[in-house]
Amino acid sequence: MPYSPIRDSFSRPYLKQKGWTRVGFLSVNNAYGDSGKSEFVKTAQSYGIQIVASERFGATDTDMKPQLTSVKNASPDALVVWAIPPAASLVLKGYHELGLNTPIFFSSGAGSNKFVELAGTDAAEGVYQPQSKIWVIDQLLDSDPQKKVLQSYAQSYKSKYNIDASPIDGMAYDATLLIIEALKTIKGEVTRDSLRDAIEHLNGVVGITGIFHLSPQDHVGLTDKDLTMLQFRNGRWVIAQ
Known part of the structure; x- marks a missing residue:
């Protein structure tokens, strides 16, 4: 998570x-x-x-x-x-x-x-x-870098499942998003090690939970500001x- x-x-x-x-x-x-x-x-x-x-x-x-x-x-x-x-x-x-x-x-x-x-x-x-x-999208400023991502996710989730999105399901979305973004950066064979290295260098990925900045030392990628x-x-x- x-x-x-x-x-x-x-x-x-x-x-x-x-x-x-x-x-x-x-x-x-x-x-x-x-x-x-x-x-x-x-x-x-x-x-x-x-x-x-x-x-x-x-x-x-x-x-x-x-x-x-x-x-x-x-x-x-x-x-x-x-x-x-x-x-x-x-x-x-x-x-x-x-x-x-x-x-x-x-x-x-x-x-x-x-x-x-x-x-x-x-x-x-x-x-x-x-x-x-995710629960307060309508209260965010238009300048918030997450707002459009959150709106798109909430609309898609509601359309698919006929229930409102929540922070918990957003975590699963973010986990998948990080893998996809990491895969885009790998040149050559995709291995467990290459995927790990790619994830550890993701920076500025806008997700549902927050904006991720990962590193070999930080596998969370979020701060209290998220x-x-x-x-x-x-x-x-x-x-x-």
Whole structure:
């Protein structure tokens, strides 16, 4: 996948800007959740953000209220949840059942349309996610270098599958795009090594997740500038203020 946990974390100090420096952290108990927490801790420390409570839950759990209650008791300024649907949506369900109103953030692993479908639009109101721009194309400036690519992709996806595109499926598109662009640069026999070398020298490839600049030292090719903080408002995702 194009993301690494450090890109998923709030590398830009959005929490700090809001003054939300005491964070409750909930994560799924697998490699995704554990690596997310590890990288979040490193990033948070750089900005004076403190994790005041941390809880884990199973990917197949159906009730996360015990973990949410424990985090609630620490009185955090904000909650960060590192999980994918359906678990992410169930955390949000428990959040409302407990009457919580603390600002709540979900990692970009929740960047599927299923997240809101499973939680419900009312439950998702106010939720934050750092994401790519596919959900907010109409809010982008015409000068944005990704806008035309995003528009074309979203239209094609909708036409093919009769559902709206999402950040998660955009990752698969980007993976294929990078391979195709790399193949164009190979002269001679295509081998595993030549394909790797070609991918490692791609620069300025405009994708769905961001604009890729790869190197032998950077196999992600994205930075925090390729993420946009979004918030769910009135039944749709908008660029957070």
